[in-house]
Amino acid sequence: MSSFASQRKILEYIKFGVLSPDEIRKMSRVQIITSETYDEDGMPIQGGVMDPRLGVIEPGQKCPICGNTMHTCPGHFGHIELAKPVIHVGFVKDIHEILSSTCWKCSRILLSDEEIKEFKKLIERVEKNFPQLLPRVYDYIRARASKTQECPHCGAKQKKIRLEKPTNFYEEEAGGIRKLNPDEIRVRLANIPDEDVRLLGLDPKEARPEWFVLTVLPVPPAHVRPSIMLETGMRSEDDLTHKLVDIVRTNQRLKESLEAAAPPIVIDDLWELLQYHVTTYIDNEVPGIPPAVHRTGRPLKTLAQRLKGKEGRFRSNLSGKRVDFSARTVISPDPNIGINEVGVPQEMAMVLTVPVRVTPWNIEEMRKYVLNGPYKWPGANYIIRPDGKRIDLRFIKDLKAIAASLAPGFVVERHLIDGDIVLFNRQPSLHRMSIMAHKVRVLPGRTFRLNLLVCPPYNADFDGDEMNLHVIQSEEARAEAIELMLVKHHILSPRYGGPIIGGLQDYITGAYLLTSKSTILTKEEVMELLSVSGYRGELPEPVIYSPKPMWTGKQLVSLFLPPNFNLKQKANVNTGKLKCDSEDCFNDTIIVIKKGFFATGVLDKKSIGSQQPESFYHWLVKEYGPDFATYFTDRVFKMFVRFAEMHGFTMAYDDVVIPEEAIAKIKEVMREAEQDVRSLIQEYIEGRLEPLPGQTLEETLENKIMQRLSRARDKAGEI
Secondary structure (H helix, E strand, O other), X not given: OHXXXXXXXXXXXXXXXXXXXXXXXXXXXXXXXXXXXXXXXXXXXXXXXXXXXXXXXXXXXXXXXXXXXXXXXXXXXXXXXEEEEEEOHHHHHHHHHHHHHEOOOOOOEOOOHHHHHXXXXXXXXXXXXXXXXXXXXXHHHHHHHHOOOEOOOOOOEOOOEEEEOOOEEEEEEOOEEEEEOHHHHHHXXXXXXXXXXHHOOOOOOOOOHHHXXXXXEEEOOHHHOOOEEOOOOOEEOOHHHHHHHHHHHHHHHHHHHHHOOOOHHHHHHHHXXXXXXXXXXXXXXXXXXXXXXXXXXXXXXXXXXXXXXXXXXXXXHHHOOOOOOEEEEEEEEOOOOOOOEEEXXXXXXXXXXXXXXXXXXXXXXXXXXXXXXXXXXXXEEEEEOOOOOEEEHHHXXXXXXXXXXXXXXXXXXXXXXXXXXXXXXXXXXXXXXXXXXXXXXXXXXXXXEEOHHHHHHHOOOOOOOEEEEEEOOOHHHHHHHHHHHEHHHHOEOOOOOOEOOOEOOHHHHHHHHHHOOOOEEOHHHHHHHHHHHOOOOOOOOXXXXXXXXXXXXXXXXXXXXXXXXOEEEEOOOOOHHHOOXXXXXOOOOEEEEEOOEEEEOOOOHHHHEOOOOOOHHHHHHHHHHHHHHHHHHHHHHHHHHHHHHHHOOOOXXXXXXXXXXXXXXXXXXXXXXXXXXXXXXHHHHHOOOOOOOOXXXXXXXXXXXXXXXXXXXXHHHHO
């Protein structure tokens, strides 16, 4: 054990490089020389793009290279020796910058010896202190070198290099422009000294610039591009295989033309065709060239398309994977469950399971779950024996015998029950509160139920939103979720410090109405509100005894406040005509709480609303912690909603009708705007209208009329 520990090494960094032609040949097991894939018997042809040495993809066959079968053979690379070099489309920008930064004659970087020394020192300093800034330094060096008109080393006057995307390079000369072929480009890049390559931001051991021009093309293993057998018995080849066949075919024709000393025009045409096939093999969405298509007209999915985008390898298969023990459905509101809870449909609870290890303390409970079986909630779906064998209870007829055989060491995968810890998530997951832990409450129905107060952190509403639920499978993960991810730990947002979970809509209406000065409650109403909140205790003394006992809403809220809580704060309505700074304010807009007694004021959006820093609710959470915050929220906010139901909230037609005075003002604004527009038209007719720069008279008139009417509309909106 100690010898193993001493051999362990810490991974410091990962370095990305470019494969050299020699490395491509070394890792290759076969040179691909023919575009044929299968012979008449349906067997892969030697030297073809489906050569057996590239890895076996047929069941029952053995790989001639590693001796493994289809399931264990990792696949092996091949290579194509290109008749002429071609540009790698992924490095076009780098090739252009390097050619522009180096001398066409001596291939040295276009910087003086003094500048080279200075930049080397700068690179050392930045690498030591701010390695993340190195790319900017290299960009600056390339930009500086590309501006040099005359080579400081050989004195040659520099020619401008022009890139015509995707892969054509031109050199400007005195007599015009000349196209640079990949052969010339490769020679220039190969002549750049290693010292200069380092200054250009490349490591010559890992990425020499001439390797950006391909002379050898790696052929991926057959596992990467397997063929499919159709119902007709025909084979359907992968898109990459189609492209490789095109590359090999064009390469062979080019090789034959070179050997036969064909006219330059024929060679150039085949060379360009080879460049096209290699470019579309790497990236089939390069602007400036038509994409390679299937016989049906569908664009081929080549290397870049398999990696990038939402459906690509990184986002679809690596960053995001499909997982077990998860569920997804529409969410519905439920103000009667706690903020830490989530309502889960019973139908889902019978499919999602939690593994529970059988112990002497829970064995009887586990037996009950097993006896209920997979079709009765709460039951169990599977049992895992100590030897690892998994028993599916759907296929067991005698559940009593299985239940009796349970012993410590068995694992029962039981249904979800109330109190289980799950993770709840809504996409897009933009901040940490997009995924939080909840306690399960199994309910009838087919939707997840969520307390409305928890909508803001998820940015959820109930117009068809769907959410994901993940069932935690281990004790350690459950403990972490309870201590770190439970909703109560995320009431305060890390973005602005205020509560992101808090009152909205009917909660605020109910709170305002309940705590208003004019609200007096009978004993029946008080009992209903307190029973909804789950209060168990004595009633406070009524404020009115005769003709019958009456209580205020403030008294009910006081029952849930800590005895040492003190606060003085202005309510949201403390503005305009209702503005007041005195504690005994006539309009009750100053919140005063002394030793847990709610003396004056009203609770409104500023006091209990979500995303309201330094509010009444914020102080409660901050001073008394997440457990008290949950207790207060789950009880008092239910009371607010129930009072809104009891009291009612009416809006009449008159509340939305514009007053006569406002209509008169709007008409006056429109009349003035109409007058101004008529004046502009008159100026245009009489030839007095001056055209705006770059516009005709008609365009000027139209713009000025639009501006004037826009101002009138805005003014009317303000009224």
